[in-house]
Amino acid sequence: MESFASDIPYNSLKYSKFSGYLRLGKLRLSALVVFSAVITYFTVAEEINWLKALVLMLGGLLVTASANGFNQIIEKDLDRLMERTKTRPLPVEVLSVTEAFWACSILGVTGTILLWVYTNPLCGILGFLSIVLYALVYTPLKRITPFSVFVGAFPGALPTLIGGVAATEGFGHFGFFAVLLFLIQFVWQFPHFWSLAWFNDEDYARADFHLLPSKNGKDAFSKFQILLYSAFLLMVSIFPFAFHFVGLLSTMVAVFCGLALLLQAYNFYRLPSDTYAKKLFLVTLVYLPVVQVALMTKY
Numbered sequence: 001m002e003s004f005a006s007d008i009p010y011n012s013l014k015y016s017k018f019s020g021y022l023r024l025g026k027l028r029l030s031a032l033v034v035f036s037a038v039i040t041y042f043t044v045a046e047e048i049n050w051l052k053a054l055v056l057m058l059g060g061l062l063v064t065a066s067a068n069g070f071n072q073i074i075e076k077d078l079d080r081l082m083e084r085t086k087t088r089p090l091p092v093e094v095l096s097v098t099e100a101f102w103a104c105s106i107l108g109v110t111g112t113i114l115l116w117v118y119t120n121p122l123c124g125i126l127g128f129l130s131i132v133l134y135a136l137v138y139t140p141l142k143r144i145t146p147f148s149v150f151v152g153a154f155p156g157a158l159p160t161l162i163g164g165v166a167a168t169e170g171f172g173h174f175g176f177f178a179v180l181l182f183l184i185q186f187v188w189q190f191p192h193f194w195s196l197a198w199f200n201d202e203d204y205a206r207a208d209f210h211l212l213p214s215k216n217g218k219d220a221f222s223k224f225q226i227l228l229y230s231a232f233l234l235m236v237s238i239f240p241f242a243f244h245f246v247g248l249l250s251t252m253v254a255v256f257c258g259l260a261l262l263l264q265a266y267n268f269y270r271l272p273s274d275t276y277a278k279k280l281f282l283v284t285l286v287y288l289p290v291v292q293v294a295l296m297t298k299y
Helices: 017-025 027-044 050-074 097-118 121-141 150-165 176-199 201-206 219-235 248-270 275-295
Strands: none
Touching: 017 027, 017 050, 017 097, 027 050, 027 150, 027 176, 027 275, 050 097, 050 121, 050 150, 097 121, 121 150, 150 176, 176 201, 176 219, 176 248, 176 275, 219 248, 248 275
C-alpha cells in the first residue's frame, strides 16, 4: 500500500476498518518485539512453563500494539505530513480518534492484566511502563531533542527484561543474565534506528522530528555516533560469555554478527549515503534475532 501511496491523496485512500485496527497496532512490528521477550524467557528459564510462555506472547503483543496505537493517536496530524506514515488509519480516516483510543486502552489494560496475573506482577508493571514511556515520553520528545532516541531505547528493550522476569519469581529475583540481554537490545537500537532515521531524514523533517544524534541531521557527528554504537554493541554482546552464562560457540556467533554489523557501519561511515544506511539497517534486522537465538542455546 505504501509503495504507491505518494501518488494518492491521503484522504482518498481507504481500506477496511479491520485492516485499520491491524495497522494501528503494527502487528508485524509488535510480533518482532514480542519475539525478544519470548526468546529471553526461553534463555533464562530453568524450566519452561508453556502456559506462561503463551501468556507472555499474547500479553506482550497486546501491550506493544497498545503503545504503537497511542503513538499514532498522538501523531495523527504529523503522520499526514510524511510519505511513510500518511496511509496510517487515522490520517486516512479509516478509524476515528475515539475508536483508536478505546482499542488501545482495551489492548493495554488486557495485556497488562494478563502479564500481571499469569506471569508475575513485575511483568505487568514493566508492560504498563513500556506503554507510558513510549507514548507519553518518547513520542513528544521526538520533536524536541535527539535525546528522544535514548529515551525510546528503554521501552524498546523492556521486552527482554519482561521475558527474563517472567522466567523468575518477579520482584528482586530476575537474574543478571536478563540484564545483559536487555543491555544488548538497548545498545542495538542505536545503529538500528539511526540508520533508519538517516535514509528517512528528509521525510522526518517534514514533521520536525529530530531523530539523528545531531540536530544538524546528516553530518559527521551523526555518522560517527552510528559507528561508535555499532562498536559498543560488539563489546556488550561478549558480556554473557565474560560472565559465564554462555559458551564459546554462542559467543562466536555473536562476535561474527557483531563484526558484520560493524563492518557495514564502517562502510557507511566512509561513504555516508542512503544506500549504505539502508544496508546497515537490513543488517541490524538480521543481527538481533540471530544473536538472541545463539545466546539461547548457551553453547
